[in-house]
Amino acid sequence: MGRRAWEFDEAILRSQCEWKVANQSLKFCPEAINFPQALLTTAAGRTGHHPLKILRFVRGRDYDPDRERAEKRMLQKLLKREAKGAAHELSVRRPSSDSSPPPPGSRGLPLIGETIQFMAAVNSSNGVYDFVRIRCLRYGGCFKTRIFGETHVFVSSTESAKQILNDGGVNYTKKYIRSIAELVGHRSLLCASHLDHKFLRSHLINLFSTSFLASFVTQFDQQIVEALRGWESGSTIVLLNQALKITCKAMCKMLMSIQNDDELELLQKEVAHVCEAMLAFPWRFPGTRFHNGLKARRRIIKILEKMIWERQRSEAWHDDFLQRLLSEEGDDGRGALSDVEIGDNILTMLIAGQDTTASAITWMVKFLDENPDVLQNLKDEQFEILMNKHRDRDRENCFLTLEDLGNMCYAPKVVKESLRLASVVPWFPRLVLQDSQIQGYKVNKGWNVNIDVRSLHSHPSIFHHPTIFDPSRFYEEAKPYSFLAFGMGGRQCLGMNLAKAMMLVFLHRLVTSYRWKVIDSDPSIEKWALFSKLKSGCPIIVTRIES
Numbered sequence: 001m002g003r004r005a006w007e008f009d010e011a012i013l014r015s016q017c018e019w020k021v022a023n024q025s026l027k028f029c030p031e032a033i034n035f036p037q038a039l040l041t042t043a044a045g046r047t048g049h050h051p052l053k054i055l056r057f058v059r060g061r062d063y064d065p066d067r068e069r070a071e072k073r074m075l076q077k078l079l080k081r082e083a084k085g086a087a088h089e090l091s092v093r094r095p096s097s098d099s100s101p102p103p104p105g106s107r108g109l110p111l112i113g114e115t116i117q118f119m120a121a122v123n124s125s126n127g128v129y130d131f132v133r134i135r136c137l138r139y140g141g142c143f144k145t146r147i148f149g150e151t152h153v154f155v156s157s158t159e160s161a162k163q164i165l166n167d168g169g170v171n172y173t174k175k176y177i178r179s180i181a182e183l184v185g186h187r188s189l190l191c192a193s194h195l196d197h198k199f200l201r202s203h204l205i206n207l208f209s210t211s212f213l214a215s216f217v218t219q220f221d222q223q224i225v226e227a228l229r230g231w232e233s234g235s236t237i238v239l240l241n242q243a244l245k246i247t248c249k250a251m252c253k254m255l256m257s258i259q260n261d262d263e264l265e266l267l268q269k270e271v272a273h274v275c276e277a278m279l280a281f282p283w284r285f286p287g288t289r290f291h292n293g294l295k296a297r298r299r300i301i302k303i304l305e306k307m308i309w310e311r312q313r314s315e316a317w318h319d320d321f322l323q324r325l326l327s328e329e330g331d332d333g334r335g336a337l338s339d340v341e342i343g344d345n346i347l348t349m350l351i352a353g354q355d356t357t358a359s360a361i362t363w364m365v366k367f368l369d370e371n372p373d374v375l376q377n378l379k380d381e382q383f384e385i386l387m388n389k390h391r392d393r394d395r396e397n398c399f400l401t402l403e404d405l406g407n408m409c410y411a412p413k414v415v416k417e418s419l420r421l422a423s424v425v426p427w428f429p430r431l432v433l434q435d436s437q438i439q440g441y442k443v444n445k446g447w448n449v450n451i452d453v454r455s456l457h458s459h460p461s462i463f464h465h466p467t468i469f470d471p472s473r474f475y476e477e478a479k480p481y482s483f484l485a486f487g488m489g490g491r492q493c494l495g496m497n498l499a500k501a502m503m504l505v506f507l508h509r510l511v512t513s514y515r516w517k518v519i520d521s522d523p524s525i526e527k528w529a530l531f532s533k534l535k536s537g538c539p540i541i542v543t544r545i546e547s
């Protein structure tokens with residue numbers, strides 16, 4: 001075993017993507033002939049090791065063709081075990097972490113752990129993050145707790161964020177609680193196993209091309225101009241509700257070309273039910289939040305199934321994600337996405353994109369209201385862009401373009417700073433696949449480790465005066481793995497550029513069309529919300545700026 005272990009230590013040095021290139025040359029490698037390519041590819045993809053290393057590990061240095069069947073079985077067993085969450089034998093050998101202590105923290109009462117305290121936070125106006133905040137103050141930047149029968153560790157250093165997000169699915173994999181997986185669907189990108197995730201993501205990522213983004217920006221600007229036109233001067237607007245309407249409309253058009261107001265309203269309500277159920281107890285009795293969420297999911301999926309059925313039987317072409325997914329040919333031997341995968345992932349994008357972006361917009365407007373100097377700087381920039389557009393007589397089109405967004409310098413920093421301070425997605429959950437060491441503590445295989453992004457975003461050693469809303473801090477490059485509003489690595493937000501574009505367009509139109517005053521500055525957080533959003537919805541009084 002000694003030499004093989006050495007071989008695998010050496011493999012640590014190889015980059016995650018090298019295996020892909022090597023995989024191509026495998027086709028021509030005599031050692032690999034007759035060996036099931038798919039198995040090798042899978043093992044290489046999952047472990048991040050060079051396929052030839054894996055081949056030699058399984059076969060030994062001296063290749064004996066008679067051992068082929070046994071070898072196949074061994075690899076298949078390995079992959080099955082890995083799929084079940086067991087540590088695989090091809091893992092990177094790391095220095096023993098046995099001597100390291102476990103993270104501090106309380107595992108609460110037998111069986112229930114600290115679930116009651118967690119649920120109390122979910123149901124409080126401080127928001128669910130309060131559960132983490134209190135323990136972070138008590139135990140420091142790495143602590144453990146027990147919720148819903150599972151051990152959770154929360155970590156908050158840039159080094160641990162890098163270690164986990166850069167891992168490529170070898171030691172940590174994404175994991176949401178089971179109830180969330182039921183709501184978004186088991187074929188959702190959010191809950192799929194590492195290998196399935198790669199497959200799904202490779203299909204979905206193609207949808208977010210630059211050319212798509214360019215046409216989306218102008219369309220979205222038209223929608224915003226239309227929506228803001230409806231705001232009467234002097235009237236009170238509940239910003240979160242308006243932002244939700246706007247993001248729902250944009251997402252539904254982008255995903256499935258739904259534009260009818262009644263259908264949009266219905267879908268928005270159904271998605272809200274699903275979102276509300278995400279942190280609920282997984283009780284299936286009629287009337288419970290979770291039961292209502294599951295019912296809403298079923299109704300949305302039914303709508304999607306009907307659309308898929310109709311599209312498959314129609315010649316008409318719709319310029320949306322659903323159509324593109326239905327007409328896609330797979331290029332990785334597995335073909336295109338199945339109807340179930342399409343349904344689960346359209347729903348996932350609705351959930352992942354609508355609430356998050358609307359909440360982020362609401363926080364941004366609140367922060368600007370509280371910081372008039374920042375607002376003034378922003379207005380100076382945005383009015384200049386507006387003037388330039390109107391001055392440019394060659395342009396027929398006065399709507400914003402992707403290029404206009406690229407010309408903005410201060411506004412993207414306002415967006416970034418709002419996302420830092422609001423930390424809409426407060427932590428990222430992962431499952432530990434094998435015993436490892438984080439921040440000097442031992443974390444066991446089977447535990448959950450959560451990257452506490454909000455704590456990172458508000459750490460004074462990372463962000464100077466972290467509670468102050470100061471977009472100019474981003475003129476200096478942030479420390480690696482310190483700004484994680486959209487995550488990082490293989491699980492980074494797919495809609496990151498889309499969300500940023502929506503926030504910039506909204507910002508431009510709001511500051512150049514209206515003055516506003518927040519009339520309820522209550523910072524309470526919406527109960528039962530997975531993404532932090534203001535309970536008041538941020539009501540504002542708006543006054544139209546005369547041109």
Ligand code: HEM
Pocket residue numbers: 174189190201348349350352353354356357360419424425428429484485486487488490491492493494495496498499500
């Ligand atoms: C301001 C708005 C948004 C924020 C703050 C946000 C934040 C995030 C974060 C932090 C993650 C990664 C979590 C992790 O690593 O565990 C994520 C993943 C994801 N986001 Fe977003 N998001 C936003 C908007 C959107 C939009 C508009 C879409 C539209 C489609 C979207 C789709 C997704 C998807 C599909 C994933 C899963 C990616 C994967 O697992 O490979 N998000 N988002």
